[in-house]
Amino acid sequence: MTPFAKALGVHLLTGTGAVLAMLAMLAAVDQQWSLMFLWLVVAFAVDGIDGPLARRYNVKHQAPQIDGVLLDLIIDYLTYVFIPAYALFKSGLLPGWTGWIAIIVITYASGLYFADTRMKTKDYSFSGFPACWNMVVLVLFALKPNFWVSLAIVVILAVLMFTRVKFIHPVRTDRWRWITLPTALAWTFFAGWAAWVEFHPQSWAHWGLVVSSVYLVTAGALQQLLYGPDG
Numbered sequence: 001m002t003p004f005a006k007a008l009g010v011h012l013l014t015g016t017g018a019v020l021a022m023l024a025m026l027a028a029v030d031q032q033w034s035l036m037f038l039w040l041v042v043a044f045a046v047d048g049i050d051g052p053l054a055r056r057y058n059v060k061h062q063a064p065q066i067d068g069v070l071l072d073l074i075i076d077y078l079t080y081v082f083i084p085a086y087a088l089f090k091s092g093l094l095p096g097w098t099g100w101i102a103i104i105v106i107t108y109a110s111g112l113y114f115a116d117t118r119m120k121t122k123d124y125s126f127s128g129f130p131a132c133w134n135m136v137v138l139v140l141f142a143l144k145p146n147f148w149v150s151l152a153i154v155v156i157l158a159v160l161m162f163t164r165v166k167f168i169h170p171v172r173t174d175r176w177r178w179i180t181l182p183t184a185l186a187w188t189f190f191a192g193w194a195a196w197v198e199f200h201p202q203s204w205a206h207w208g209l210v211v212s213s214v215y216l217v218t219a220g221a222l223q224q225l226l227y228g229p230d231g
Helices: 003-029 033-056 068-091 097-114 133-143 147-160 177-196 205-227
Strands: none
Touching (some): 003 033, 033 133, 033 177
């Protein structure tokens, strides 16, 4: 297989995220939340795979006809932001005016964040919360906290998008990758498990989601505390 064919194959893999987003949206419209999240988990897994493949096969030079970064951002906005925000609004987890605040804050702030040229740090972490609302909303579906708690989480994370607080990238951030990458894989497993059992309140997947989510959310800030602002 030629280098061009390999690079093109990576672009085609990335593009499947658009199909997965549509399947998730169709499930969301029918309020089949577990099915919607299963499609989003698959999309999350594809997003975790295509980046390393893109760098390995040097897609920017071998298949420059397609802008892989732009394609990835379009799909990420759908699967990380737009569909989860819709689910949060329509599910009733944030009733009335709280739901309106959530979808406006999530979609507007995330659009600005995705266009921010400073979103990556020197060690390839994220500067500010990286708009991973698919992960946040899935955990909210699993735990079903009081709506005030859910709204507070949404607002706090939206504000954190525009701070210099660091959030690690599971694949690209070198420091602690030996624990970060397995934790991200574990989160993906627990997310799929929780969706598969339709977020049954007695599922052990919920504990796995909480533990792995806490690490993924706080590890970057902890690195900054231990190693300095550029840590």
